[in-house]
Amino acid sequence: MAVQKRTSTNVLLHTALQNFYSAAEEMGLEDGLVEVLSRPERAICVSVPVKMDDGSVRVFNGYRVQHSTVCGPAKGGLRFHPDVNLEECEALASLMTWKCSLAGIPYGGGKGGIAVDPFELSPREREMMTRTFAARIAPFIGDWTDVPAPDVNTGGPEMVWIMDTISKLRGKLEPGVVTGKPITYWGSKGRTAATGLGVSTCVLELLKRKGIDPKDATVIVQGFGNVGHYNALFLQQAGCKIVGISDITGGYYNPKGIDVVAAKAHVEKHPKRILEGYDEPGLQKMDGNAILEQECLVLSPCALEGVINEKNAGKLKCKYIVEGANGPTKPEGDKILDERGILVVPDFLANSGGVIGSYFEWVQDLAGFFWTEEEYNSRLVPIMKDNFKRVWDYAEEHNVKMRRAAFLVAIKRVADGLRTKGFFL
Numbered sequence: 001m002a003v004q005k006r007t008s009t010n011v012l013l014h015t016a017l018q019n020f021y022s023a024a025e026e027m028g029l030e031d032g033l034v035e036v037l038s039r040p041e042r043a044i045c046v047s048v049p050v051k052m053d054d055g056s057v058r059v060f061n062g063y064r065v066q067h068s069t070v071c072g073p074a075k076g077g078l079r080f081h082p083d084v085n086l087e088e089c090e091a092l093a094s095l096m097t098w099k100c101s102l103a104g105i106p107y108g109g110g111k112g113g114i115a116v117d118p119f120e121l122s123p124r125e126r127e128m129m130t131r132t133f134a135a136r137i138a139p140f141i142g143d144w145t146d147v148p149a150p151d152v153n154t155g156g157p158e159m160v161w162i163m164d165t166i167s168k169l170r171g172k173l174e175p176g177v178v179t180g181k182p183i184t185y186w187g188s189k190g191r192t193a194a195t196g197l198g199v200s201t202c203v204l205e206l207l208k209r210k211g212i213d214p215k216d217a218t219v220i221v222q223g224f225g226n227v228g229h230y231n232a233l234f235l236q237q238a239g240c241k242i243v244g245i246s247d248i249t250g251g252y253y254n255p256k257g258i259d260v261v262a263a264k265a266h267v268e269k270h271p272k273r274i275l276e277g278y279d280e281p282g283l284q285k286m287d288g289n290a291i292l293e294q295e296c297l298v299l300s301p302c303a304l305e306g307v308i309n310e311k312n313a314g315k316l317k318c319k320y321i322v323e324g325a326n327g328p329t330k331p332e333g334d335k336i337l338d339e340r341g342i343l344v345v346p347d348f349l350a351n352s353g354g355v356i357g358s359y360f361e362w363v364q365d366l367a368g369f370f371w372t373e374e375e376y377n378s379r380l381v382p383i384m385k386d387n388f389k390r391v392w393d394y395a396e397e398h399n400v401k402m403r404r405a406a407f408l409v410a411i412k413r414v415a416d417g418l419r420t421k422g423f424f425l
């Protein structure tokens, strides 16, 4: 019987399935493995009741999806965002499977989150929501089963609440149950900057292959959170000119080059941690979508998914795209970029520095022995360079786009694992 191809009305899941099916077809993956890998192993839905500060009760929907544990414990972030839903988590969990596989680290893929606007909650409400969510997914997470981490709108505080809740439930410290923890609480030096360091390493590797001196490269980084900011900072330190940055308050363009350090200092001082009000000589303020369409050599989208699509892909003025976000390019946009000869370094290669960094944190937690930041970075950068090279070489050799090459390499490792161990449990 032929494979029953799944479809979805959810854009991200639709994209994930399409990318998987077409790569699977190209590599001639057996039907049985296609069926297995196009579904998550386990999808958990929980309700998360919270007693609000005014005494009322609100119930939020929480999710954790484990797409695959073939290569090791499920690994992936938790996001707090109003748009979080089961299908989105499913898509992002599968992306984590491919990301961890490609990175060569001993993990499968997972993702989860809560459908909530966390900025509407007080600190106490936020903590109670996170702890209740952790308690409800507790039977399914652990250092050798599923290891959550930060994602959109989550970070150190959330990870500490989860670790503490799980530790209390189990009656012993469980540092390896989540990664992305603060350094003072079993976190790792280097983890905060890891994703941005990985993205910038990919940009610099790309420039090297194209024979471009970083000093001649202009870059626009969309998103000025953890990923975007460090990416922009490291690229600036390497000599690139950062001509554009953006966040929810819009785009900031400066053909003379933005001072990333000053912009970050502004964000740190702003009560809402945003770029609003930032100014410097030559700076032009514009719409958040317009920044994507400005002149630059490299565009690096480091915010949410779907920002490069059929509407704007034809208007971009960059030569290269290095994806720091998960799923920033829709397949319709990808097709146009391909026709226009714009080279894309795909998300699950470019932003894998985060999860590779999480792997380092987990290793340190399990050993109870901590590395210096230099040790951390000196392990991360060579892995990113190697992974970039593997995908680049495969793409050249087989004359395929880097996204396709990355999928083919990643799926192969998981498929080999499945063939070896079978599907028991």
Ligand code: GLU
Binding pocket: 075, 076, 077, 078, 099, 147, 148, 149, 150, 151, 152, 179, 326, 351, 352, 354, 355, 356, 358
């Ligand atoms: N949320 C990040 C990602 O999408 C990190 C996941 C992790 O460290 O487990 O890759």
